[in-house]
Amino acid sequence: MTKFVDSAIVQKMCEVTRQSYERYWDERNGGNVSVRVLDEEVAGYEDNTAVIRSFELGFDASAIAGYYYLTTGTGRYFRNVFNQPTLDLGLVRISEDGRSADLLWGFEDGGKPTSEFPSHLMSHIERLKVNPDQRVVFHCHPTNVIALTFTQELDERHLSRLLWKMQAESLVVFPEGVGVIPYMTPGTTEIGAATAAKMGEYQAVIWPHHGLFASGVSLDETYGLVEVIEKAAMIFSQVSAQGGVIKQDITDHQLQELADAFGVTPHPGFLEV
Template sequence: MTKEKFINSPYADEMRKITLGLYTHGWDERNGGNVSYRLTKEEVSQYADVDTVLRNVKIDFDASELAGQYFLVTGTGRYFKNVYDHCERDAGLVQIAADGHSVDIHWGFNDGGQPTSEFPAHLMTHINRLKVDADQRIVMHCHPTNLVGMSFTVPLDEKTFSRILWKMQAESIVVFPEGLGVIPYMTPGTNDIGAATAAKMKDFRVVLWPHHGIFAAGDSMDETFGLIETVEKAALIYTTVQAQGGHFLQEITDKDLADLAARFSIKPNPDFLTGKSLVEGK
């Protein structure tokens, strides 16, 4: 294997599989999603020539805190349904330049493409998550149908959203014990929404963009994808209950949540552990 064969690396393979999974779940229609994957120089140098820069492109953000870091990232305007077969065109391996305001492309984007327009938001999230988790690797943005639907009918309040999702299935509080971060509706593709999301990422690994989608972060592709799956499954259960009339006769209680936390040795957000019941009259 030559150092030009990054397409055969496990990292490109993971990107191809995860983008296909996001598309087939219906969460990334058209060009409606983006993924970034932080890699080390040691990992990259096994498969790519790190001394060769194909192009340098500007980014609208000062990422100097990440100078020298490598990211495998999806491209702007690219359809996730195509990444599996055209990874070298629809994704690219970039390194944050020393000035922080541009990236050097080492592989990919072979038709002249560039990183996703949400890349500044990804980098802001990576910066803040690395301060919490030194193993932070992945940022995913997608449009989970049922969770986005809830943003039209549920108050945009973190406690309300988190408690509903926790109470829809026993797995929820185990997978995202910190709950769900929520920001106000903001125009996507801007540094403002990126900064608001990154600020929430100090306390949460998944943040809702109302009427749009979510940002999720994690240590691996599987972990981050699984986080999104769990959140969206809880939203689907809530949507199903609402379609059945929306009347809760029973629920996972606050005591049940506390018991789950004790059983799995997790520390849920204490502000979200108690509150209004979903069962009318309680």
């Protein structure tokens, strides 16, 4: 599959990871992305069934057996993906028993999927139950979102309302709000399971003092979701820097009017209307 590097999905992954690094969301080897690659996106590339090597997943992923995923590698720097995708990206197929992933392309220097790959797959499984067009899981470290977790109550209703009230587009883009898990050690199946449990209800889940897990149907949409959440958190940071005294904001009634105008449904119980 040597020509797979020229595919549109690889080129988009290179673009998104570069932009994320340039926005300081993914310092050093922080952050990881996976996208479900459709059969038709793999078809046409020669030798698309030859297994280079396999990786144990550490959990049962049989719900997505046979699915293809393009993922960033463990220990890799987002700033490098654009120039060396065949080293920093890998295309894998989930085995029939769901216990391993078979590498079909990429990781040419012996690399392997991100340590968060099991967490990604758990979230992919849950999001597919919500939306069969779900394709992307994106983990990054947005500065202002992380800062919120040090100063604000780690409560989904509180954080969702705070972010909604910072700008009108927030409610339109993530009307379900944001999920939150307790602080947990990254790279474990435990944090993956906790995140996936929230992904059944939210498209984005905050990892306190660490970062954000976001999902979507495309790389552009998912990246855009992170942009909006981080922009809202940034506005709150600016308000706080200006003294933190809010003299006016978007009211709950106005948020409901906004939801009605754009045909979205806010998370039940989050608005006081």
